[in-house]
Amino acid sequence: MITGTGITKTYKQRGNVLGGRDVPALRGIDFTVKKGGAVSFIGESGCGKTTLGRIVAGLETYDSGEIVIDGTPMSPLRPKKRQPHFRKIQLIHQDPYSALNPTRTIHQTLQAPLALRAGRTGRPKSWIDDRAEELLSLVGIDPGYVLGRYPHQLSGGMRQRVVIARALTVDPEMLVADESVSMIDVSMRLSILGLLKDLRERLGVSLLFITHDIATARYIGEDGELYVLYRGQVVERGLTEDVIAGPVHPYTQSLLSAIPVLHGVERPGPDRVVPLEALDERHADAGCLFARRCPFRTERCESESPTLVQGADVSHEHACFHPRRRSVIPVEAVA
Numbered sequence: 450m451i452t453g454t455g456i457t458k459t460y461k462q463r464g465n466v467l468g469g470r471d472v473p474a475l476r477g478i479d480f481t482v483k484k485g486g487a488v489s490f491i492g493e494s495g496c497g498k499t500t501l502g503r504i505v506a507g508l509e510t511y512d513s514g515e516i517v518i519d520g521t522p523m524s525p526l527r528p529k530k531r532q533p534h535f536r537k538i539q540l541i542h543q544d545p546y547s548a549l550n551p552t553r554t555i556h557q558t559l560q561a562p563l564a565l566r567a568g569r570t571g572r573p574k575s576w577i578d579d580r581a582e583e584l585l586s587l588v589g590i591d592p593g594y595v596l597g598r599y600p601h602q603l604s605g606g607m608r609q610r611v612v613i614a615r616a617l618t619v620d621p622e623m624l625v626a627d628e629s630v631s632m633i634d635v636s637m638r639l640s641i642l643g644l645l646k647d648l649r650e651r652l653g654v655s656l657l658f659i660t661h662d663i664a665t666a667r668y669i670g671e672d673g674e675l676y677v678l679y680r681g682q683v684v685e686r687g688l689t690e691d692v693i694a695g696p697v698h699p700y701t702q703s704l705l706s707a708i709p710v711l712h713g714v715e716r717p718g719p720d721r722v723v724p725l726e727a728l729d730e731r732h733a734d735a736g737c738l739f740a741r742r743c744p745f746r747t748e749r750c751e752s753e754s755p756t757l758v759q760g761a762d763v764s765h766e767h768a769c770f771h772p773r774r775r776s777v778i779p780v781e782a783v784a
């Protein structure tokens with residue numbers, strides 16, 4: 450099980466002395482990914498999704514809070530001692546063009562991490578090639594076709610599958626897929642999503658899925674949990690189906706309506722969520738971070754910060770002073 454408690458991260462801007470601003474990317478995130486579970490983080494560009502994925506995979510440091518992997522807190526450990534723990538969490542690079550070394554054949558790409566693993570676990574050399582073939586078959590490609598080839602000789606979809614096979618060389622407990630940096634086309638994306646779902650079922654590997662698309666989050670983890678991230682804070686979370694069926698935070702409602710417009714708007718207030726770009730973030734940190742875009746804000750929202758609480762008549766948690774079911778037009782799940 451992997452948990453994060455109070456994770457914060459602020460990017461220091463080098464131009465600070467000249468008036469640049471630090472960027473708070475994560476403002477105290479709590480999460481839990483159970484063994485074999487599926488958790489999706491969704492939110493629009495800049496909400497901190499990629500930062501969170503990189504922190505969870507051990508590729509980025511955090512300022513405060515704690516990541517605990519199978520009961521072991523990471524921050525007291527020296528970087529070298531953290532490595533074996535973070536190895537259980539593999540980030541799947543979703544840019545198939547830069548994820549693989551172009552000068553190595555697929556055999557060489559898989560052989561290197563497998564040889565290390567064989568050395569550590571005392572397995573014979575013959576295991577390395579057998580395992581490479583097994584992993585390629587597992588991700589749905591013919592080992593005979595790809596092993597001797599270089600990445601540029603493969604299609605984008607095959608490259609993406611090789612990237613997943615490489616992540617599996619260390620028998621990870623969790624795969625982190627950051628779709629927001631994905632460069633693959635729609636049909637390929639669907640087949641990769643299907644593969645990840647399949648791997649979760651067959652290997653019991655857990656998934657942390659990062660996306661801006663609620664339909665994808667629904668597809669990848671119908672039985673999983675959904676976290677809605679807004680400007681570095683979780684504003685709503687719960688079982689994916691519950692959140693999608695009855696979102697109570699106006700931000701989640703705007704995401705669900707697929708366009709930044711709330712349907713079934715209540716009075717008073719305009720029926721549009723103000724676009725993020727229209728805000729001057731320097732003045733928007735007091736009170737609820739969403740208040741200035743929210744058609745339902747009250748005075749309280751502008752001065753007090755709501756924290757994540759379990760709603761009285763809601764099945765999941767939200768950070769809103771005025772949680773209410775409002776009618777939205779949900780997007781269809783990807784079939």
Ligand SMILES: Nc1ncnc2c1ncn2[C@@H]1O[C@H](COP(=O)(O)OP(=O)(O)OP(=O)(O)O)[C@@H](O)[C@H]1O
Nearest residue numbers: 460472473474493494495496497498499500501629
């Ligand atoms: N290396 C960095 N240096 C400075 N600021 C950064 C850096 N990486 C991210 N940020 C800022 O931190 C915030 C969160 O970025 P992050 O990439 O995590 O968001 P995101 O939700 O993944 O966005 P996207 O979907 O566009 O990738 C943004 O304001 C971004 O500009």
